[in-house]
Amino acid sequence: MSSRKNVVIVGGGPFGASVAKGLSSASSFDTTRYRLILVTPRPFFVHLPALIRTAVTSAGSLEDEILMPYDDFMKGKGEVKVGTVASFSEGKEGGEVVLQSGEKIPYSVLVLTPGSIWEGPLNLPESESDIRRHFGTWRQTIEKANDIVLVGGGSVGIEFAGELKDFYPTKHVTLVHGQHQLLNSTYPDRYRDALLRRVRKTGTDVVLGEYIDSTEPSEDGTITTRDGKHFRADLVIPTRGGRPNTALVSASLGANALTSTGHIKVQPTLQLTGHPQIFAGGDAIEWKEQKQAGKARGHAPIIVENVLNVLTKGAGTTEGLVFYKGSTEMIITTVGRSGGVSYFGFLWGIVLGDWFSRLIKSKGLVIEMSRGNLGLGRLQK
Numbered sequence: 001m002s003s004r005k006n007v008v009i010v011g012g013g014p015f016g017a018s019v020a021k022g023l024s025s026a027s028s029f030d031t032t033r034y035r036l037i038l039v040t041p042r043p044f045f046v047h048l049p050a051l052i053r054t055a056v057t058s059a060g061s062l063e064d065e066i067l068m069p070y071d072d073f074m075k076g077k078g079e080v081k082v083g084t085v086a087s088f089s090e091g092k093e094g095g096e097v098v099l100q101s102g103e104k105i106p107y108s109v110l111v112l113t114p115g116s117i118w119e120g121p122l123n124l125p126e127s128e129s130d131i132r133r134h135f136g137t138w139r140q141t142i143e144k145a146n147d148i149v150l151v152g153g154g155s156v157g158i159e160f161a162g163e164l165k166d167f168y169p170t171k172h173v174t175l176v177h178g179q180h181q182l183l184n185s186t187y188p189d190r191y192r193d194a195l196l197r198r199v200r201k202t203g204t205d206v207v208l209g210e211y212i213d214s215t216e217p218s219e220d221g222t223i224t225t226r227d228g229k230h231f232r233a234d235l236v237i238p239t240r241g242g243r244p245n246t247a248l249v250s251a252s253l254g255a256n257a258l259t260s261t262g263h264i265k266v267q268p269t270l271q272l273t274g275h276p277q278i279f280a281g282g283d284a285i286e287w288k289e290q291k292q293a294g295k296a297r298g299h300a301p302i303i304v305e306n307v308l309n310v311l312t313k314g315a316g317t318t319e320g321l322v323f324y325k326g327s328t329e330m331i332i333t334t335v336g337r338s339g340g341v342s343y344f345g346f347l348w349g350i351v352l353g354d355w356f357s358r359l360i361k362s363k364g365l366v367i368e369m370s371r372g373n374l375g376l377g378r379l380q381k
Contacts, residue, residue, distance in 0.1 A: 004035045006106055007381035008097050010085050011113035011246075012040025012070070014048065014293040015282030017374050019111055019307075024074035027307050034077030035218075036357035037105060039097065041126045044069045045376050048293050053155065055138045063135055065367050067128060068376035072359040075375075081105075088252045092275060093315075105205050109307050109315075112264065112272075112280040113139065116242025116291065120215070122156070128379070145235035146171060149223050151212045153177025154184070155333050157239035158199055159241060165171050165202035166336030167195035174205040174231050175239075186290055186329060191343045191351050198335050198353075212236070229236040242291070244284040259286045270303050277315040279303050289326055298327035334362040 007023065009016045020038045023029050029036070047066040054062040070080045081243035083099040094108040117123070121138045142148070148164060150157045153175055161175045166234050181192040182199070188245040200206055210225040213307045215236045217223050223233040257272060259265060265273040270285070272278045281299035283291040309320045329345035340357025344350040360366070370376070 002030075004033055005094070005108035006035050006037055007109045007111070007311070008105055008107040008314075009036075009038045009111040009113065010088075010097065011282070012038055012045060012268045013044065013113060013282065014296045015115070015299055016111070016113035016369075017045055017070075017073070017376075018296040019281065019303050020074055020078055021374055022304035023298050023307065024077035026304060026308060028312075029077065031077050033109075033134050034311060036074065038070075038074075038078060039081045039083055039099070039105070040070075040080060040081065040087055041084045042128075043080070044128065044379070045374065046124065047365075047367055047370050049231050049361065051124075053163050053365065054135055056142055056160070057167045058136075059140055059167070062365075062367075063132055064379055067131065067373075068371055069379060069381055071377035073377075074346060081230065083283060085248060087237060087248065090253070090275060090278065094137055104234070107215070109310055110278045111307065112278065113283070114245040114248060115122050116246045116283045118242045119236065119238035119240060121296065122242075139172055141235060142168070147221070147232040147234050149212070149217075149233040150175045150229055150239045151215060151236060152238065152240035153179070153182045153206070153208070153249045154239070155331065156241065158182060159334050160237060160239050161199055161204040162335035162339065165204055166338075171205065172205070172232065174207060174233075175199065176207045176210050176231070178209065178211045180209050181327065182206070182208075187331070188349050191312045191341065191349070194341045194353070196349055197335060198339060198341050202335060204256040206233070220247065242283060246284050249284075250279075254278045258317075261286070269306050269321045270299060270324055270363070271306065276339055277310060279307060287324075287326070290329055290331070292331070294330065295327055297317065298324065301345055332357050334365075335360055371379045 007021050029303050045068040050066045086098050086100045088097045089095045097105045104171050150160050157175050161173055164173050182195050183192050215238050217233040222230045223236050223281050224230050246262050264280045264284050266280050266285045270279050282305050332342040334340040338358050339354040340362045342352040342357050
């Protein structure tokens with residue numbers, strides 16, 4: 001058994017877990033020849049779409065639902081190793097992953113899914129107890145605040161506004177966004193306009209075309225934009241998009257492995273440029289598409305098929321490799337528990353409102369769908 005080749009996946013979020021699930025479910029993944037190891041700093045999966053509501057309210061005790069133990073989700077065909085990767089190296093026939101504990105794990109194929117670094121309420125600690133305290137602190141802070149300013153009008157800012165006004169309708173919430181429409185130009189104007197109308201319907205003040213750099217209110221209880229506009233604020237919440245969590249890649253492979261924005265350079269096979277035995281997927285890769293957990297449905301099957309091909313034919317082969325061609329842009333942006341606006345980028349571009357968004361996401365935050373798709377467990381109370 002010691003002669004088995006290791007496939008190591010770094011990162012246990014939606015992309016890493018999906019690759020692990022896909023490989024462990026593949027009939028051609030021979031466990032007598034290969035060992036599958038998922039390295040993650042937490043012994044549980046975190047369901048990202050529910051983090052915002054969990055940070056705003058204790059209603060429903062969502063923290064009990066969104067922290068999902070991996071248990072035996074790979075059905076005995078792989079193992080979850082809880083640890084943080086300090087570095088990795090590369091050789092002709094594989095390489096080695098080094099954990100902060102000092103443990104070294106050799107690999108024949110490496111899959112990197114490091115995800116993003118977030119700010120404020122979405123910047124979670126690693127242990128279950130610390131995460132629970134983190135949510136508790138944010139809930140108390142939000143409950144005490146009267147004037148809340150959200151910095152960033154992407155999906156995170158919009159959903160925060162919706163949750164705040166749903167659970168605290170009398171609080172004054174201001175959403176400040178640097179562009180002249182919400183979200184970004186990936187989406188058509190009619191979708192962005194529909195979201196603006198829906199958010200304003202909650203009573204949220206939406207300010208467009210302004211930038212806020214600091215997230216600390218001044219002593220007089222205000223926050224100031226670059227252009228000198230002042231807003232009342234006893235709490236400022238950063239709701240900007242995440243940054244690629246790729247310092248490990250740069251330190252291990254050099255800065256040339258990343259773009260100027262810090263994303264991992266990949267080929268259409270989702271192999272790293274110049275590193276055929278290393279794959280990457282998720283928010284951290286450079287690909288012209290929106291960074292969303294739902295993109296795992298597109299990335300994971302490509303990585304799974306190509307990893308199996310490399311294991312069979314060797315890292316130098318190009319025969320049989322499949323290409324990732326991108327995914328149709330889709331988004332369901334919730335506005336509280338009963339509203340939202342959805343967009344599907346096929347046909348003429350379909351925009352749907354509250355009834356659809358509530359049915360698919362707003363009410364239950366697709367928690368059970370995620371648990372079922374990955375085969376994850378529940379926390380023991």
